[in-house]
Amino acid sequence: MPHSFEQQLTERADFRDFIDQFDSVAVWSADESGLSYMSPAFEEIFGRSVEDILEDMSVFIEAAHPDDRDRVVAVMEDSDDRLRNGESYQMESRIIRPDGTLRWIEARMLPLHGDSGEVTEVVGVTIDITDRKRTELELERQNERLERFANILSHDLRNPLTTAKGYLDLATDKYSHKYLDVVGQALTRIEEIITDVLTLSRVGKAAETTETVDLEATAREAWLIADEGRGRLEAVDDLGAIEADRSLVGQLFENAFRNAIKHGSTDSRPVADDSVEHGSRDVTVRVGLLEEENGFFVADDGVGIPESEHEQVFEAGYSTSEKGTGYGLLIIKEIVDAHGWDVRITDSTTGGVRLEVTDVAVAE
Numbered sequence: 001m002p003h004s005f006e007q008q009l010t011e012r013a014d015f016r017d018f019i020d021q022f023d024s025v026a027v028w029s030a031d032e033s034g035l036s037y038m039s040p041a042f043e044e045i046f047g048r049s050v051e052d053i054l055e056d057m058s059v060f061i062e063a064a065h066p067d068d069r070d071r072v073v074a075v076m077e078d079s080d081d082r083l084r085n086g087e088s089y090q091m092e093s094r095i096i097r098p099d100g101t102l103r104w105i106e107a108r109m110l111p112l113h114g115d116s117g118e119v120t121e122v123v124g125v126t127i128d129i130t131d132r133k134r135t136e137l138e139l140e141r142q143n144e145r146l147e148r149f150a151n152i153l154s155h156d157l158r159n160p161l162t163t164a165k166g167y168l169d170l171a172t173d174k175y176s177h178k179y180l181d182v183v184g185q186a187l188t189r190i191e192e193i194i195t196d197v198l199t200l201s202r203v204g205k206a207a208e209t210t211e212t213v214d215l216e217a218t219a220r221e222a223w224l225i226a227d228e229g230r231g232r233l234e235a236v237d238d239l240g241a242i243e244a245d246r247s248l249v250g251q252l253f254e255n256a257f258r259n260a261i262k263h264g265s266t267d268s269r270p271v272a273d274d275s276v277e278h279g280s281r282d283v284t285v286r287v288g289l290l291e292e293e294n295g296f297f298v299a300d301d302g303v304g305i306p307e308s309e310h311e312q313v314f315e316a317g318y319s320t321s322e323k324g325t326g327y328g329l330l331i332i333k334e335i336v337d338a339h340g341w342d343v344r345i346t347d348s349t350t351g352g353v354r355l356e357v358t359d360v361a362v363a364e
Contacts, residue, residue: 153194
């Protein structure tokens with residue numbers, strides 16, 4: 001019976017010569033009688049000879065970590081008939097080499113069909129993913145530490161902060177002194193820093209799911225939250241919709257608006273009464289679509305940021321104001337990164353700040 005194209009490929013000498021060049025990827029094939037081929041990378045990954053595994057496939061079981069052994073046996077026995085039914089299979093597991101070192105591997109198996117349609121052979125790729133898993137596990141540990149830190153900020157610091165603000169309110173009811181004003185400003189700054197750090201700690205989790213987001217509606221809602229009575233939102237163009245996390249996009253706009261209001265306002269800027277959307281303000285903020293790229297911008301007519309500082313604005317601690325927390329633009333950068341977008345700072349046409357978000361997924 002003639003073999004299928006895939007079977008012929010795995011039996012070609014030049015194909016195997018090509019596969020044999022890989023150190024951390026072992027390619028193999030097997031049928032009902034056992035393994036028919038295993039590339040030399042097996043020895044590098046498992047620390048055992050190719051002859052051993054070709055002679056006895058139970059070497060796979062012997063090498064498996066005790067906690068993963070049952071899963072390895074189930075796959076080898078095809079206990080759920082997945083391979084026999086022509087389905088591919090992928091599994092991550094741990095192995096222990098003869099020298100006692102632990103390695104992570106990923107096995108991918110693909111059934112091959114004969115001319116009559118039955119599964120006659122299985123080809124597989126076993127990849128050493130130890131470095132990747134170590135990175136993933138370290139990230140998990142860091143996230144756990146970050147979560148604990150966030151809980152401390154949310155509860156252990158906010159509770160005494162609330163108490164301090166309460167007693168300050170009682171004191172200011174009876175006394176009026178500039179030192180009390182300084183204390184109030186300091187407590188407000190602490191509360192803003194806590195809020196910003198909590199937002200940073202939760203960006204990654206929130207961006208795991210996306211939905212269709214109406215940009216114009218989200219921007220207007222964010223303005224109502226961020227508006228502090230020192231700016232005005234110019235009429236927003238029809239911005240369409242994007243695929244994103246709605247909450248994070250709202251947070252992005254809020255931070256961009258607060259940054260414009262806090263750092264771009266001037267007390268002397270005149271405002272025409274007929275151009276005000278939410279009362280008399282002195283900073284104009286505009287949101288619009290980019291003309292040549294998929295994305296949007298937030299621009300203001302404030303004092304701007306020096307061009308020499310455009311590259312460092314997204315770093316932690318950067319602020320053009322002594323009252324700023326230094327986290328506003330960093331939060332924007334984290335939100336953008338969580339979505340796989342890009343962001344840059346340029347000058348607006350009025351000399352203020354123009355924040356451009358690019359490579360945004362437009363909703364169909």
